[in-house]
Amino acid sequence: MKEEFEPNILGFLCNWCSYAGADLAGTSRIKYPPNIKSIRVMCSGRVDTVFILEALRKGADGVLIAGCHPGDCHYQSGNYKTNRRIKLLKNFLKDMGVEPERVRFEYVSASEGQKFAAVVTDFVNELKKIGPSPIKE
């Protein structure tokens, strides 16, 4: 039997909202698939598009960037800037023949453990449908 494809996801989570939200999911023992491996940044605004491209190049099937809800950014506006940056990146990915759905930006607050788990679960399911990334080195 062929083994089911398990997407490899890299997460970038902002320290103040989404990383805390992911922690809360764990503390509340809300289960989600272990496909995601997250890196903490102080603000989602720190996420350089190079990080995302590098992750895809090294074999990530999907990259999740999560930051504070609009208006809640600990640093006022980092989340908006990332959101814009990612929209541009998605256009670029499309042009390069990579499914833009492989990169996701989500708002997850410190109290949204449930949402974090739901986002990851949904992303895993979506990537299973899309299939493995074409640009693995």
Next chain:
Amino acid sequence: MSKKIGVFVCHCGINIASNVDIEELIKYSSNLNNVIVSKDYKYMCSDNGANLIKDTIKKYKLDGIVIACCSPRMHENTFRGYVENAGINAFNLEIANIREQCSWAHDDKKRSTEKAKSLVRGAVAKARLLESLEKSTISVNPNALVIGGGISGIQTSLDLAEKGFKVYLVERTPSIGGRMAQLDKTFPTLDCSGCILTPKMMEVANNQNIELITYSEIENVDGNIGNYKVKIRKKPRYVDLDKCTGCGDCVVACRLKDRISNEFDMGLGKRSAIYIPFPQAIPMKCTVDENNCLMIKHGKCGKGPLCIEACEADAIDFSQKEEFLEIEVGVIVVATGYDLLDPSKVYEFGYSRYKNVITSMEMERLISSSGPTSGEILCPSNNKIPNSITYILCVGSRDETSCTWCCRIGCMSALKQIYLIKEKFGNKVEINISYTDIRSFGKGYEEFYRKIRGENTNFFRGKPSDVRNIQDRLKLDIFDTTTNKLFEINTDLVVLVPELIPRMDSDVFSRILHISQSSDGFYLEAHPKLRPMDTFTAGIFLAGCCQGPKDIQDSVSQASGAAGRAANILSKKELEAEPQVAIVDVENCSGCSMCISICPFNAIDLVEEKGKKQAKVIEALCKGCGACVGACPSGSMQQLGFKDKQMIPMVEETVY
């Protein structure tokens, strides 16, 4: 010189060990490049763990540390301390979160172990390139801002003032006192609420260290722990506070006397357009209600405002405008309190449709001797004494269709009111109470409950389906789950005990302060057990019901606690600042100014050196978000501790 890295894996009892194969993780990590030694221990945060870390660092002369354990939000500081104790710079530490984001979140031990390996691999990759960083220091402004003048804000202000700090106490309404001032008695001791609150209010007014700023709102908060800049909007009272003596002559003279709904009496009584909210108000000064005053709304009031005529002190000034005030403080304590759920949202209970359906706060005003009926309990529809009163608890509370949480005071406040009603009427009045569970958890509460339960009060465990109005009486059916019987109740007055909810504007306010809300909307504490007064924003603390429903004793305890937490900061002249700020590689910076447009804190300047334009970070203003780094096209902007050359290997190795 390449780093010598040690990997320390914590079992966290069985919290990690039961779902991550520690042995395999240790074996795996010891094969990673630069890793000299890997060790595991049951509780790495314990004393023994600290010694293990210290001894291992010294023995192997380590200069890079990876600890695989709980979230860095939990123990990063603890472990930084342990690492420092071994004589190496704390910023050579990287944490792999294998508890919250691994062992607790996943079921499959094999896959959790694989994930843990990836996280450790990524952390080691970053640790290879970590650098020592020096903490800078920031000066601390020794003043405090307390927002909200209810019992919590009052207690925090008094405590801080007593410790010798200057306190600005900002209150939105014309007087401090808050909800507690509206209460007649308090449970379970039946202390007169006003009698125990008023002395504290007076203390606030007389304390040299407290500057009371009433009828004012917080407009904006800037800055950081130790140095907050706060903009306050003082609403016009149209009364000169220095001249007004609080005699109340204007209140009596006002053309709209007894015509405006009195919010202090929950709309049951009437007041004038110029008013003093309640007899013990602090400051004891008049305020013109600009939404109702004829002079302000229409520009004229008969042949001339009667209040001006009546005021011998010449204190009324219709030319007043709103004013803005800027203050600087080191800490902020938020004590903004709660709102009550509008019970008309629970349509079936008939509030706002039937006059004789009231809330427990309205009942409190009816019971109060300073209330609209001078303490007589009368049905609003006909001003007659009720023969039967029925309480419905948990209105909107513990209800998945409304609010899921318990209001924590509903049961006890209803029991207290029943005691007071019995005190007035004896057994002449029938009392029914519809409850979900009686929660009498505090000191002396259960005893109080038993006392009421023994006094001819009909307890029904169950909620009525609805309240109907039948010929000036109210009818409700309750299925009592303790006897499995349906009871039909005819009653004169229904008292709804509504849920405590976050302030209507708490979301707006959370953004002004940059603090988080929990999913129920109340402000989120940094840790539910161990840091219940802190927020995630350093230097901002919580007191009272803004953090979640509380009774008075719990509010006062938390308020004193918050004052203590705040004083920990105010008592220091300087604080250590996180060193993870942005820096510029001046060789490569082209002066394109992209970073300047990105920075929300104006922390980057464009300077010219030797004829070359380049960015310059003002360290004191930089908060270390790294947004400029993410935007820099040339990579010459970097964030200490989060440099590209540290992050990219981490990305590559975590994914790999």
